[in-house]
Amino acid sequence: MKQIIVNLKTKKYDIVISQSENDFFTALAKAAKTNMFFVITDKNVEKLHLKYFTVLLKRKGFNVKTAVISAGEIGKNIKSLSFLYDKALEAGIDRKSCAIALGGGVIGDVAGFFAATYMRGINYIQVPTTLLAMTDSSVGGKTAVNIKGGKNIAGVFYQPDLVWINSAFLSTLTERHIKNGLAEIIKYAFTFDKKFYSYLSDTLENGTVPPKDFEYIIYQSCSYKARVVEKDEKEITGLRAVLNFGHTFAHALETATKYKKFLHGEAVAVGMLFAVKLSLKLRICKPETYKEVENLLQKADFTLSTKNNARQMLSLMKKDKKSIDGNIKFILIKDIGKAVSTYVKDNVVLNVLKNFTGENK
Ligand SMILES: NC(=O)c1ccc[n+]([C@@H]2O[C@H](COP(=O)([O-])OP(=O)(O)OC[C@H]3O[C@@H](n4cnc5c(N)ncnc54)[C@H](O)[C@@H]3O)[C@@H](O)[C@H]2O)c1
Known part of the structure; x- marks a missing residue:
């Protein structure tokens, strides 16, 4: 396992690079004090990894709700955000719940924006599944969606509470x-x-x-x-x-x-x-x-x-x-x-x- 601590003025969080689920749960126990998780992913990652990931959480006795948006840059928009707000409310996600971004940079950016704004901000964790997200977008708290006129125009800085990088996810990446x-x-x-x-x-x-x-x-x-x-x-x-x-x-x-x-x-x-x-x-x-x-x-x-x-x-x-x-x-x-x-x-x-x-x- 490799670990990097991101030490900000207002917040400190871990980046855990490990294929071990135990390492993830140890870090999770420190980062999220809740029993309720809202896993956000896209249609491709849903097929490949969502079941594995939700079963992993459920086995620990957590309550897990999920939401799936369109895959790729096409899903990085205000419509997806609006869908996530409705879905979260319907699923009983409250201010103490924790969102998890399971996917590439698009999911990280959209889920981060969702977490920053849902009920004025809830905790969130990045579980990147692309090499780009593992090496860049999952760290640093830049969240955004695109608008018609340009990329990442609507967004906010909002740091995650944990980043778990499991390079095993890369085995399915093209x-x-x-x-x-x-x-x-x-x-x-x-x-x-x-x-x-x-x-x-x-x-x-x-x-x-x-x-x-x-x-x-x-x-x-x-x-x-x-x-x-x-x-x-x-x-x-x-x-x-x-x-x-x-x-x-x-x-x-x-x-x-x-x-x-x-x-x-x-x-x-x-x-x-x-x-x-x-x-x-x-x-x-x-x-x-x-x-x-x-x-x-x-x-x-x-x-x-x-x-x-x-x-x-x-x-x-x-x-x-x-x-x-x-x-x-x-x-x-x-x-x-x-x-x-x-x-x-x-x-x-x-x-x-x-x-x-x-x-x-
Ligand atoms: N926030 C930041 O600091 C930051 C930094 C760099 C880039 N970005 C943003 O990241 C986005 C690009 O990220 P990306 O390249 O990860 O795109 P992406 O999230 O669209 O993922 C790329 C494709 O890979 C699929 N996928 C994801 N994980 C997979 C896996 N393990 N196996 C098979 N398929 C998988 C996705 O469904 C998608 O089709 C851009 O929107 C960019 O603006 C943000």
């Missing part, structure tokens, strides 16, 4: 979704740690990570995330914003393609290449750094180009949460492991966008 998680893992290397970059560069085989290394990678990723969240929980000092490397472009791309073409991590991979191109254009990084970023993304076998309209992408990026008065703030990199945040003028962004999307050819 290769595409494993790779999707890899993008956020690579992001930690680009922004925080050159050694981790070298490790990934040496380890990636056929575009993926060997399963024997999953727990190590999850532990490393959660450690970076926990340390950043401890220092800048609500993205005030700018430190946490570094985790958005590649995301300004990625969110615009996901919105432009209506969440149908790219998975989040796939969009982040393209976004990271765009961000390093911008870094190069502004002479923030050297051509060698650009090459290092490109090499690792290619090694991971991501599709790294897109033909979306540059002006549309610019206008979507201006709606990003980091933009102030229409000025877009980007996370750029100076070197592998060293990120900076800076506002970039629209004409510069547009120029790089046009080269990137091939409009300048």
Whole structure:
């Protein structure tokens, strides 16, 4: 078992990385003082893991209610939230009950938002089942749903009471979704740690990570995330914003393609290449750094180009949460492991966008 403590000013919680159910129950006893659990999942995870998980809880004598929403980004909306409020009330979930997010990042974000707002806030636990959720979204308390105009626009910071990461759930995950998680893992290397970059560069085989290394990678990723969240929980000092490397472009791309073409991590991979191109254009990084970023993304076998309209992408990026008065703030990199945040003028962004999307050819 590996354990990381997230020590915030107002709250402290554990990330338990273990395939042992006993480890989970020991942590659960500390984190949740209730007998009533509301397990939220999606239609795919329902088929694969919900029965196992509810039986596990019921065997301990807990009262378990469940709610299932649509799978994928399509289910990350206000309609799902509204469904969850009704379902919880009907099931007798009260202020002392505890919600459990059993699923990927979508479930974590929606269930977290639900928990933050249902009866003005109830406890919740993250049980991530995708590599992306295990290495990123289950930690840190960012919860949100998408609205028509943009991704994650309605949301709130609300920390979980426990994160249980059982890598055994990954055995049913598709290769595409494993790779999707890899993008956020690579992001930690680009922004925080050159050694981790070298490790990934040496380890990636056929575009993926060997399963024997999953727990190590999850532990490393959660450690970076926990340390950043401890220092800048609500993205005030700018430190946490570094985790958005590649995301300004990625969110615009996901919105432009209506969440149908790219998975989040796939969009982040393209976004990271765009961000390093911008870094190069502004002479923030050297051509060698650009090459290092490109090499690792290619090694991971991501599709790294897109033909979306540059002006549309610019206008979507201006709606990003980091933009102030229409000025877009980007996370750029100076070197592998060293990120900076800076506002970039629209004409510069547009120029790089046009080269990137091939409009300048
Ligand atoms: N809150 C944060 O800090 C944060 C950080 C990064 C990303 N995110 C959000 O996370 C979301 C992406 O997360 P995701 O990639 O996990 O997407 P997801 O939750 O949609 O899961 C991907 C797919 O895998 C399926 N699935 C889940 N677990 C499975 C398993 N064990 N076996 C087989 N199939 C399984 C799901 O049903 C879904 O179809 C995005 O909405 C993104 O904005 C949030």
